[in-house]
Amino acid sequence: MVTTTQTKELSTWTNVFSTAKGAIYQSDEERCWYVDFAGKVAKFDYRCLLKLKKAVYHVDIEDRLLNSGKSPDVEIIFICACDHTYVLSLLQIIALKEILEGTFVMFELNHIIQDTLYRLPY
Amino acid sequence: MKDLIRIKSLISAEVEALLNQQVKKEAYSSSVYLAMASWCNRNGYDFSSEYFFKQAEEERMHQLKFYKYILDMGGNAISPEVTGIKQEYNSFREVFEEALDQEISVTQSIKNIYARCLKEQDFVTNEFLNWFLKEQREEEYKARRALELFEVIGEEGTGRWQIDKHVGGIKYDSEA
Numbered sequence: 374m375v376t377t378t379q380t381k382e383l384s385t386w387t388n389v390f391s392t393a394k395g396a397i398y399q400s401d402e403e404r405c406w407y408v409d410f411a412g413k414v415a416k417f418d419y420r421c422l423l424k425l426k427k428a429v430y431h432v433d434i435e436d437r438l439l440n441s442g443k444s445p446d447v448e449i450i451f452i453c454a455c456d457h458t459y460v461l462s463l464l465q466i467i468a469l470k471e472i473l474e475g476t477f478v479m480f481e482l483n484h485i486i487q488d489t490l491y492r493l494p495y
Numbered sequence: 496m497k498d499l500i501r502i503k504s505l506i507s508a509e510v511e512a513l514l515n516q517q518v519k520k521e522a523y524s525s526s527v528y529l530a531m532a533s534w535c536n537r538n539g540y541d542f543s544s545e546y547f548f549k550q551a552e553e554e555r556m557h558q559l560k561f562y563k564y565i566l567d568m569g570g571n572a573i574s575p576e577v578t579g580i581k582q583e584y585n586s587f588r589e590v591f592e593e594a595l596d597q598e599i600s601v602t603q604s605i606k607n608i609y610a611r612c613l614k615e616q617d618f619v620t621n622e623f624l625n626w627f628l629k630e631q632r633e634e635e636y637k638a639r640r641a642l643e644l645f646e647v648i649g650e651e652g653t654g655r656w657q658i659d660k661h662v663g664g665i666k667y668d669s670e671a
């Protein structure tokens with residue numbers, strides 16, 4: 374499920390990864406993520422976040438950069454079964470990809486930390 | 496911060512993608528065997544046709560095993576698109592040569608997933624794959640044995656008829 378929210382409840386969210394262009398927060402309470410990007414904060418559940426990642430990674434940035442055709446420099450990130458769409462420029466795609474890459478690295482790091490601190494010692 | 500990704504799924508995104516690729520490979524194998532069964536039947540090799548029908552069913556069963564494992568572990572199983580199945584063969588022998596090639600490619604692919612799981616220390620999936628590794632011993636043995644029949648019986652005279660008759664009797668019953 375994806376919903377858009379205007380307010381950032383930063384007190385209960387954890388900043389997973391952020392850049393100057395945007396950020397992704399995790400809400401442990403709601404078991405979801407908030408993507409703060411392109412002027413809005415959108416709520417993503419597990420499945421939708423993976424679909425967003427797949428859709429953004431799927432854009433062939435190099436091909437777009439080399440393409441000298443007349444098609445507009447705009448990419449529509451449509452996520453199936455999610456009531457949310459992004460219409461982004463190529464620069465925004467690059468920025469969102471950077472945020473997602475950082476986020477998933479942080480997830481892996483968090484997984485290692487959880488294992489080391491809580492799962493394995495007991 | 497909770498480890499939400501791990502809570503949702505036991506397998507990593509990379510292993511999930513490889514397993515889905517394997518689902519597709521098994522589906523492709525099943526369709527290839529079905530085409531082989533049809534070719535053998537049309538050309539009068541009834542025992543071989545029956546053998547390939549059974550193989551097609553086995554590959555389908557393997558596909559479902561992978562499919563259900565992905566779902567059970569919290570992943571997203573993708574129903575594969577299967578295209579480009581060869582329908583015609585130049586000779587009886589070519590059918591069996593391609594059947595062995597197909598099995599070798601499946602074994603290599605499973606070994607590749609196994610290596611990835613070892614790297615990630617995903618021993619749960621490794622354990623799941625053990626069954627398939629053992630199964631591949633049988634599959635490759637049967638395909639290789641069928642080709643061997645062409646050597647020991649020979650295709651001359653009623654050779655192909657003899658080979659067809661013996662293909663139906665190929666069994667692998669090693670307890671090792």
